[in-house]
Amino acid sequence: MPYALVWFRHDLRLDDNPALRAALDEGYTPVPVYIRAPQEEGDWAPGGASDAWLHRSLEGLDADLRARGSRLVLRRGASAAVLDALLEETGAEAVFWNRKYEPATQPRDAALKKALRERGLRVESFNGSLLFEPWDLATQQGGPYKVFTPFWRSALAQWRAPATWDAPGTLPAFDAAWQGESLDAWCLTPALGWDAGFWETWTPGEAGAREAVEVFIDGALNGYRADRDRPDRVGTSKLSPHLHFGEIASWRITAELERARTAANSADMDGYIRELGWREFAYHLLHHFPHTPTQNLNPRFAHFDWAKVDPDVLAAWQRGRTGVPIVDAGLRELWATGYMHNRVRMIVASYLVKHLRYHWSHGARWFWDTLVDADLANNTLGWQWVAGTGADAAPYFRVFNPVTQAEKFDPKGQYIARWVPELADVPLPLRFAPWQKPDVLAHVAPDYPRRPLVDLAEGREGALTAYRKTGD
Ligand SMILES: Cc1cc2nc3c(=O)[nH]c(=O)nc-3n(C[C@H](O)[C@H](O)[C@H](O)COP(=O)(O)OP(=O)(O)OC[C@H]3O[C@@H](n4cnc5c(N)ncnc54)[C@H](O)[C@@H]3O)c2cc1C
Incomplete structure (x- = not known):
């Protein structure tokens, strides 16, 4: 089977992963790779807490891949150069990834896609994160929304529940000689151990994300609209870091919710899905107003x-x-x-x-x-x-x-x-x-x-x- 690089980024999961699925569907042996390139994030290289989470999430992803016969290749450096080196080493004929939407990395990815395609490689990117991509929804005049309510009304009007799919049970192995770096060598976990308390609350990784959805549906979902504003209660889902790192797809959350919908929890569920809508709105705004991480929109x-x-x-x-x-x-x-x-x-x-x-x-x-x-x-x-x-x-x-x-x-x-x-x-x-x-x-x-x-x-x-x- 020919090889395809599957470039993991903010999609650290095997369920509902369109890039991984495309590689398999097209008959490639996926070579999963994660590239550490914080210098390419512009002013927004990940902070200390994010790195601490990332370490555990990558560990989990690698374990999940190994359990299926594959593994995660870790490399550092400029993304283009690392991909080039891996293409050379593996002879891969294709590269697949799920899109990121930050102003610093979006143009990088577009340039990479163009350059690799010009070399005759098969390159495809996918939506692995959002219910609606930032350019899917537009006002009647064709511009971006600046007000949430009409944005969300339009989103609901176009809503088509996306399909979910489970991780493949097995994955083809690839050459043991294609080695990555050791995760520990990246020193993502703080030497002073200030993150020790984090892990009493959190379980990074795909399994932790799926567990958090279940806990939410059985618990805080019931009463969400009233309790989501109460910091003294467990009133929310605590899915935000899992969503950020792509350990769960937003559409998997809505699908799990829909499966559990009852007359009693229906209004709370709609309230919750509306909050996921704010995340969609945030990506819509960031895409259309890429200067806003540092400058006022108004x-x-x-x-x-x-x-x-x-x-x-x-x-x-x-x-x-x-x-x-x-x-x-x-x-x-x-x-x-x-x-x-x-x-x-x-x-x-x-x-x-x-x-x-x-x-x-x-x-x-x-x-x-x-x-x-x-x-x-x-x-x-x-x-x-x-x-x-x-x-x-x-x-x-x-x-x-x-x-x-x-x-x-x-x-x-x-x-x-x-x-x-x-x-x-x-x-x-x-x-x-x-x-x-x-x-x-x-x-x-x-x-x-x-x-x-x-x-x-x-x-x-x-x-x-x-x-x-x-x-x-
Ligand atoms: C000043 C400020 C800074 C924030 N910074 C971040 C941030 O860096 N990362 C982040 O994920 N959220 C941020 N939020 C939004 C919100 O506080 C968190 O998403 C939420 O507290 C996460 O907890 P939860 O998953 O239990 O939320 P839930 O109430 O269970 O909501 C479910 C999901 O909906 C999304 N969501 C909920 N509220 C918002 C919102 N107001 N805006 C956008 N998405 C939302 C999140 O993905 C969240 O995980 C910020 C809010 C404020 C006021």
Whole structure:
């Protein structure tokens, strides 16, 4: 059988993998390869938490391939050069991959496809990630959507449930001489072991992803619409890192959900699928507005009066020492687990861009480095949404009050107590705003900041004043 390189990227799975399937369907022996080329990701080389996840995910993929008779070849370097070398070594006649959509790698892949085809090779790329590719949906005028509701309405109108298929039971072996590098030599796992706590929460890899779907369907799906905003409960699917690394296809999730649909869970299921729609919207926006990972989508903010960054203040925000308990809880959850609940992401982001008036990119970069689900499309959408600078964003003048947010979404203060344990003995409602009783705070939690980095009313006023200066 002739050989085909199957280039794994954000599709670290064997089920529902269109590139792998194409290679097999066309009669090739697949040579699975993963190329480490962070230098090709532009400003967005994967952060430390993502790398720690990647290590485990690649380990899992290799084990799954070996169980079927194949294996994963790991190489480092420029993607074009590595593919060239492998084509030479193996004599492969084809290259298959599933598409990535980041502004730095999309043109690279397009150029590679063209160059390889010009050399007479069979090269094909596929959608391995999205329900709709970023160019599938367009407004009546033919342009991109900037508002979610019509985007999603159009998506639902065109919805055709894609087929799912299971991983092949066996895979053909290939020459043992075609060796890769050792994963350990890539040093993706942090030497200091700061990721130790991650793995109490997460199981990277395809099996972990499939398990997470099952756990969700049997549990948090029932009540999702009400509980998805409650950081004190297990109310969401926690599938985001699995989706980012392509350990599960989004259409496999919707198919599993549909199989489990009942009258009782139907509305929660639709609510959940709508959230997957936000991921689709994020990819649509990133494709059409590739400058947005660093620049505002809304030009009104071109001359916004962002505050000058004080590194100590930024560090206090990053490490959860702002003096605002719900904000600190979120940032400490992030540090400990590589994840933060969506509602709390909004609260901590709002505090940074509004109360501190720091440009959202400072927060986006921190999230990029620390989240296991760091995803350029979703992170950009999330930060620009909170900052009010993006598409269909929360208006800048709507400033979240972190105290009322905590009272509403963590009413018993349990999430705060979990992640800021020094406040666990501060009684409610003081736990939401402990600076109001400095003597109690000094007594119960002497190491916790006495007052917030910025007074909440002053921070809010500063944000609104800066916003008014942007006109209309
Ligand atoms: C400031 C900020 C930054 C963010 N950065 C990221 C990021 O880097 N990576 C990331 O995956 N998500 C990001 N999000 C979106 C959201 O917080 C996470 O997707 C969600 O918390 C993941 O948890 P879950 O899988 O349990 O979500 P669930 O509620 O179970 O949702 C299921 C899936 O839908 C998608 N989804 C849900 N909400 C959103 C959303 N608002 N935008 C886009 N997709 C969504 C995710 O893929 C998620 O896994 C960010 C949100 C904010 C406000």
